[in-house]
Amino acid sequence: MTEHKKLYDQVFDLIEKHDTWMQNTINLIASENVSSPAVRSAIVCDFRDRYAEGWPGERVYAGCKFIDEVELITIDLAKKLFNAPFADVRPISGVVANLAMYTAAMDTNERMLALSIAHGGHISHARKNLGGTAGAIRGHKVRNWVFNDEEFNIDVDASIDLIKKLQNKGDEIKFLLFGGSVFPFPHPVKEFRDIADEYGMTIGYDSAHVSGLITAGRFQDPLREGADMMTASTHKTMPGPQHGIILAQEEFAEPIKRASFPGLLSNHHLHNVAGLAVVLAELMEFGVEYMDQILKNAKALAQSLHERGWQVIAEHKGFTESHVILVDVTETPMKDGRTVEEELENANIVINRNLLPWDKKRGRDYKTPGGIRLGTSELTRLGMKESEMDAVAELMTRLVMKGEKTEKIAADASEFRKDYQKVHYAFDTDTDAYAHLRFM
Secondary structure (H helix, E strand, C coil), rough: CCCCHHHHHHHHHHHHHHHHHHHHEEEECCCCCCCHHHHHHHHHHHHHHHCCCCCCCCCCCCHHHHHHHHHHHHHHHHHHHCCCEHHHHHHHHHCHHHHHHHHHEEEEEEEEECCCCCCCCHHHHHCCCHHHHHHCCCCCEEEECHHHHHCCCCCCHHHHHHHHHHCCCCEEEEEEEEEEECCCCCCCHHHHHHHHHHHEEEEEECCCCCCCHCCCCCCCCCCHCCEEEEECCCCCCCCCCCCCEECCCCHHHHHHHHHHHHHHHHCCCCHHHHHHHHHHHHHHHHHHHHHHHHHHHHHHHHHHHHHHHEEEEHHHCCCCCCEEEEECCCCCCCCCHHHHHHHHHCCCEECEEECCCCCCCCCCCCCCCEEEECCCCCHHHCCCCCCHHHHHHHHHHHHHHCCCCHHHHHHHHHHHCCCEEEECCCCCCCCCCCCCCCCC
16 A cells, blocks of 8 residues: 555545544534535535636636526525525635625725624634734724623724714724624624714624524524625534625625625635525525524523533623523633633533633633633534533533543543434434545
8 A cells, every 4th residue: 555545545534533523522612513414415516626707697617507506596595594685605704705895895904893802703803913804814904892891792882982083083984893703692783873874884794603593583683783794604503514605785786796706706616505505495494493492502501501600601691692602711620711622622522712801801812711612503403402401511510610530521422412413404314414425
């Protein structure tokens, strides 16, 4: 056997090991989900090897007649689900969708307002010195919303005062961005529509985490509340594949289309467009039931952790109105988010560490923050409900709070997962959720 063949075989061995591990793991990563067998079937079609630059019916490449039809179906489904006048389903990720949104809304070097990362903002919203997409790639000058730590939301009055002060001193804000990657409560979009109109600002909304909830009418309705444009990731509360969407009012259609192509995209991963069509159809059929259970599970998990002594953020607000739960772990025996993350992963419970709004004042950074972030989208897709959330909270507590052996918790987590190996809320559910499918 050649060295190259050994490496070739090693790749497949590692893939199979990962898939097997996922079958035995409790995945609470808020930015992940598991695709249905139908989505997995769609994304291995021949579309994966083709090009279709441009808009359907206006392609640079030949050979797109069936690809165009699938993309038009995807666009139509996206418009219906989000009740949007316009949809572009070509962005290959949420970050690329955000870049297209910025490009359509602003010239380079113009100013925008967004959440800081410590307050839940995403790196694609951040300024240049942080390496953020908006600042480093587009050159935008990013200011941050004034944030109310206790309410875990944008401070409306203080932020309006900030906008007026900046405008009066000549530091014009051109774009107001809502949304984030820690997003437990709806943002006050409608409260800023009047001031946006007064100063000629555009409003954008990054729905990456909550896009599935929005399709079911279970979080907020940004395009009716005053947003001009909205971006979405398609693999968080929307259950895959990994891709992006831009939704917008009709007046922004042409600038967005041009930003996507020729600006940011050539091949736009056509196989994932096909997979996106499938998941949008699944959401049309099963989305309300699925999103309702995600929300019930998030509340249940937060309450179960709280009752066991975890410092879950925003108890006075019911902890969360989305799939996301934020927990301050500085009072646990492990004291920081990274340690908790690593210990849980070793026990087959996967979460991620996360900055808390007050971490910087306490000398913490993203490497060893004070918090962890949890999400219920994937466990819900596997058919789990409120009682299972209590069981998950107990496993976490036994490890982190009570100091039980990692090996024991790992074995118990694996045993717990045995009854949850199928995808729910989908048309086709026979194939196991994490079964490795190898073509020979």
